[in-house]
Amino acid sequence: MHFSKILLPTLREDPSEAEVISHRLMLRGGMIRKLASGIYSYLPLGLRSIRKVEGIVRQEMNRAGAQEIVMPVVQPAELWQQSGRWNFYGKELLRFKDRGARDFCLGPTHEEVITDLVKREVKSYKQLPINLYQIQTKFRDEIRPRFGLMRAREFIMKDAYSFDVNNEAAEKSYQCMHEAYCRIFERCGLQFRAVEADTGSIGGSFSHEFMVLADTGEDLLVSCGSCNYAANLEKAEIRRSKTNNPEKAGEKALEKVATPKMRTVEEVCEFMQIKPGNLVKTLIFETENGPMAALVRGDCEINEIKLKNFLKVETLGLADDQLIEKVTHAPMGFSGPINLSVPIIADHSIESMENFVTGGNEQDAHFRNTNFPRDFQPKHFADIRVAKEGDGCPRCRGELKISRGIEVGHIFKLGTKYSKSLGAYYLDEHGKERLMVMGCYGIGIGRTLAAAIEQNHDSNGIIFSLPLAPFQVLILPTNIGQENVVRVAEEIYSGLRARGIEVLLDDRKESAGIKFKDGDLIGIPIRITIGPKGLMEGLVEIKKRNETQKYSVKVEEVLGRVGEIIEKELGA
RNA sequence: CGGGGCGUAGCGCAGCCUGGUUUAGCGCACCUGCUUUGGGAGCAGGGGGUCGGAGGUUCAAAUCCUCUCGCCCCGACCA
DSSP, X not given: XXXXXXXXXXXXXXXXXXXXXXXXXXXXXXXXXXXXXXXXXXXXXHHHHHHHHHHHHHHHHHHTXXXXXXXXXXXXXXXXHHHTHHHHSGGGSOEEEOTTOXXXXXXXXXXXXXXXXXXXXXXXXXXXXXXXXXXXXXXXXXXXOBTGGGBOSEEEEEEEEEEESSHHHHHHHHHHHHHHHHHHHHHTTOOEEEEEOOOGXXXXXXXXXXXXXXXXXXXXXXXXXXXXXXXXXXXOOOOOOOSOOTTOOOOOOOEEEEOTTOOSHXXXXXXXXXXXXXXXXXXXXXXXXXXXXXXXXXXXXXXXXXXXXXXXXXXXXXXXXXXXXXXXXXXXXXXXXXXXXXXXXXXXXXXXXXXXXXXXXXXXXEEEEEOTTTSOOOSEEEOOBOOOTTOBOSSSSOBEEEEEEEEEEEEEEEETHHHHHHTOXXXXXXXXXXXXXXXXXXXXHHHHXXXXXXXXXXXXXXXOOTTTOSOSEEEEESOTTSHHHHHHHHHHHHHHHHTTXXXXXXXXXXXXXXXXXXXXXXXXXXXXEEOXXXXXXXXXXXXXXXXXXXXXXXXXXXXHHHHHHHHHHHHO
């Protein structure tokens, strides 16, 4: 492709709308343009890279035995009503009516459609397992789209769905996808971790997220420094520390202290001259089974998802002021475990504490020297707090560390949630009707590309790895006014193309400086610079975008050298 | 949905507070010509704006008031 012919509108300055680096570079590099909030056009350069990601995904999915299909974007409400998600999914599901006033939606995901398709077409255990996938545009009416392709409303996603005869087989399918995902993100040249994740409202028994490590990531993940345990922060377990504190000094008498208007942990600690580690926070939650209290050490936070999973409840939320007063007979800020009538769940973090401070369940009062089981009795001790840097790994003796990541893929073992609601049965070898066991597996294509840029850039622009680069080679003639420069550039261009290499030739009548800047900005991995001075000695220059070194190469050796570099990097 | 910010040429911005000397301006980009050509060139000429939209105040509105739409950021929410 000649630069003068491709629609590649690079920008000299950062557009004011873009905050994160990948968004800025994709706009400046002429890869994408915004049409509306969270809705983007892919320009030729951007689309080329998108297609590269898709290509890798497609190859690995096919290799893993999945079959590609394409399902409709527009989906009838009936299916969603059957699965129960028409009411459950919320405003993210963009709904509309056709001319006959029938309800439709734009597909945010395709469990309903695929399950309906498979239940109609697959009848026998002989046809299972089957894994079907598509690479297709999804629409989710996000509350707050942001960061360009990172969190868009309209976005390209690979979604795959597996159907198996039973749990064991489904877990095999899940494992197979897990491995395929690792290969995909490795081939994309990304630093990532597969982390244990909460299954959320999609349900199912277990789930992993694939996180690209990046400081700008929206998600927090914990990982063990010693073993390979890694989990989303909202899921991360914590090793239970030694129960008995050998340095216990002996219980002191319970003492009520006046703490006028001291509500927060900080205020109470300041007022009573104690550390947050000597205080126990009492939080009142509301569930469908009624209110309950959760206790955690003052310097820790309750993890609502872990609490919710421990309680096995559908809904869990912090109580409002009214409920707090009803439960504790005191305004917010003075809740404590003593004389509470609701069930108490205590985090492991308070197990070894003694003589600690708690709320007085009375306005402007706290207790000093609280102890259990003397003063109150938790119904359960459990792991219900948010993991912190340095906490013990639940799988080994190591310590957990916290990092940021971008979720580029998510795999779920769904179980029979959708096969049950939509009636996806097969006949087993005894002619008995059984539910199919499902899994679903998603990859955000655009987000993967954005994450790659987030992870690989410098002050001059994008640094594409060869597998994702929109072009593999950039030919940069410094002066197209010189006949021999142009001739050699075109010869090398044709030569590389004949070898199946993707080349961009910057034939614009621009100064060399502009071409260098644009070349760095769009991040083509290999640059061949052709200038009049070098040509007098029969030399051109090769430079890789991710290295500072420049190599002078004889014109007749260029094709071979470039071929070697590409073979080495793509083969590896 | 709550809080904050912004809409002036393709991009980045000034002008607004204190209405009129501004025919609405600057840099970059764009078009023509010439000179340049190894890290965002120079000179000369040129095109492009209903100042987001609607209403109002006024002799007079980019500027003041009201409403509205869009965009961005923080938060809440969330397969």
